[in-house]
Amino acid sequence: MNVKHYVEDKVIVFEITEDLDHHVTEKIRRRADYEIQRFMPKRVILDFNRVVFMDSAGIGLVIGRYKTTCCYGGKLEIANVSTKLRRIFEMSGILKIIPIISSDKEAVNE
Amino acid sequence: MNKIIKNEMKLEFLSKSNNESFARIAVACFASQIDPTIEEVADIKTSVSEAVTNAIIHAYPNGEGIVKVVAKLYEDEIEIEISDTGIGISDIEEAKEPLYTTKSGLERSGMGFTIMESFMDSLKVESIVGLGTKISMRKKIKNKEVSLSSSTYEIK
Ligand SMILES: Nc1ncnc2c1ncn2[C@@H]1O[C@H](COP(=O)(O)OP(=O)(O)O)[C@@H](O)[C@H]1O
Ligand SMILES: [Mg+2]
Numbered sequence: 163m164n165v166k167h168y169v170e171d172k173v174i175v176f177e178i179t180e181d182l183d184h185h186v187t188e189k190i191r192r193r194a195d196y197e198i199q200r201f202m203p204k205r206v207i208l209d210f211n212r213v214v215f216m217d218s219a220g221i222g223l224v225i226g227r228y229k230t231t232c233c234y235g236g237k238l239e240i241a242n243v244s245t246k247l248r249r250i251f252e253m254s255g256i257l258k259i260i261p262i263i264s265s266d267k268e269a270v271n272e
Numbered sequence: 273m274n275k276i277i278k279n280e281m282k283l284e285f286l287s288k289s290n291n292e293s294f295a296r297i298a299v300a301c302f303a304s305q306i307d308p309t310i311e312e313v314a315d316i317k318t319s320v321s322e323a324v325t326n327a328i329i330h331a332y333p334n335g336e337g338i339v340k341v342v343a344k345l346y347e348d349e350i351e352i353e354i355s356d357t358g359i360g361i362s363d364i365e366e367a368k369e370p371l372y373t374t375k376s377g378l379e380r381s382g383m384g385f386t387i388m389e390s391f392m393d394s395l396k397v398e399s400i401v402g403l404g405t406k407i408s409m410r411k412k413i414k415n416k417e418v419s420l421s422s423s424t425y426e427i428k
Contacts, residue, residue, distance in 0.1 A: 183325065185290050219379075221383055225381065226379045250387065
């Protein structure tokens with residue numbers, strides 16, 4: 163996972179670079195929560211551009227980061243969600259509360 | 273109807289979470305023998321990942337056990353069985369409900385069975401408390417036009 167901080171805008175982008183299953187999400191959640199607690203960002207973006215495979219562990223990961231982000235006063239968004247991943251997110255109903263954005267580039271001025 | 277088995281394989285491994293990717297990749301590679309589409313492979317991988325993860329995180333709360341995966345290939349269908357000898361499920365119907373989970377502390381979403389049901393053509397759950405759980409799933413492989421049409425090509 164690559165972590166990008168945009169200090170002025172108080173934005174953190176987590177670019178996930180692995181297949182997302184239960185084994186992998188355990189590591190990612192620890193790192194992500196550590197960063198969120200440390201920076202207390204206004205916005206957290208989970209970027210799925212490089213995620214080829216995901217099972218229901220991905221849903222748990224997003225809901226969990228939604229909770230941590232809200233806890234520290236921020237807003238969570240997910241980016242670059244393929245149709246395959248979208249189908250899995252849709253089943254869980256989380257898209258009603260978590261917005262999908264098309265690219266982290268458009269969201270953050272680099 | 274008795275269908276002819278084209279090939280069969282069996283895997284056994286310890287209930288360690290780093291076997292989740294190993295199991296789904298092994299089944300996907302094996303399934304490639306009957307020419308599934310990319311979408312079909314993706315559905316199979318996701319469903320195997322769900323069932324194997326369940327056996328790893330739910331079946332053996334007090335240590336490690338064995339997870340068994342059997343895959344059978346037919347002309348136009350794959351059958352997969354994933355079993356454990358763990359704690360079992362007391363109420364299967366309840367367990368299959370979307371969002372139902374007994375491990376919310378582990379960030380489980382309770383969507384595993386819902387995903388298996390919608391990604392595969394059939395799902396059967398058998399479980400005896402104290403003895404273990406067996407998941408049987410089937411999926412039709414429809415990608416037969418390609419091989420059919422190529423075999424009927426005229427040889428010039
Ligand atoms: N192999 C298993 N052994 C024991 N319990 C299981 C097994 N598979 C599933 N369960 C039970 O069924 C519930 C629902 O499973 P699932 O839909 O995959 O959701 P999740 O894994 O996110 O909890 C689990 O929380 C667990 O209580
Ligand atoms: Mg599960």
